[in-house]
Amino acid sequence: MPSIRVLIADDQMLVRQGFTVLLNAEPDIEVVGQAVDGRDAVAKVAELAPDVVLMDIRMPVLDGIEATRQLTGPADTAVKVLVLTTFDLDEYVYEALRAGAAGFLLKDASAAELAHAVRVVAAGDALLAPNVTKRLIAEFARLPGAPRRPLRERVAELTERETEVLALIAQGLSNAEIAEQLVVAEQTVKTHVSRILTKLGLRDRTQAAVFAYETGVVRPTGG
Structure with missing residues (x-):
């Protein structure tokens, strides 16, 4: 190899x-x-x-x-x-x-x-290591201002389930962990993730997590 x-x-x-x-x-x-x-x-x-x-x-x-x-x-x-x-x-x-x-x-x-x-x-x-993601969330908690309107409009393109998956991605969960929490097949989660990235024009899960905090899909607690 x-x-x-x-x-x-x-x-x-x-x-x-x-x-x-x-x-x-x-x-x-x-x-x-x-x-x-x-x-x-x-x-x-x-x-x-x-x-x-x-x-x-x-x-x-x-x-x-x-x-x-x-x-x-x-x-x-x-x-x-x-x-x-x-x-x-x-x-x-x-x-x-x-x-x-x-x-x-x-x-x-x-x-x-x-x-x-x-x-x-x-x-x-x-x-998206959970221990580091927690500190990333704290950074977003310190950012002032409301989400930019164009970003919110992009969120509106997501289905309810896709928004739910996006929120879990932002919490650092893997596909397997998301599947377990939503009680669906892991392949189903992979399909949701792929559609989310396509709809939002994002490169990968990391940018999806950043997007979720920027738009308020997930609310940072600062801790």
Whole structure:
């Protein structure tokens, strides 16, 4: 089986080296390069064609948000971006998710969690770890103002069941967990998710979760 090719973008050498050692120990993952800032990451992706980029947010020259936007903007892009954040959720993480990131990972993650996250996003899924999602919700709880009208109009296109599934996605539930809660087949949930993404014009489950909080489909409690 071909290895998952990973690029690590972080301005801290110890983080890059530590993650490189951990990931290279996995039989199906290979770190093909390291980048010291966002601009370097964009250049290295063009040169090395990795499957996944572990992207820090706060970096010099070009931050992780803009680098993510540049990497995931093209419609035919293949690279997946996994945002790196500290234990206290970086205030800019949800901006990175809007920019096209496939998920986010804590910098103090274990070797097993790190490898799992890489495999999840490489497979085309979104990483919505419940412990990190809770902090993301807290960020939305601090955002002022009502949802923008165009977003609310897009929500109106969803059926009642699709809106229900969207809310559960935003809570970090997997397809299997949603199926169990709604007492339906997992394939049925997959169909709902696919329709939700199509109707809302979203890339993946992560952006769907962000959308749910932006539009008020789910009300953040801040805790």
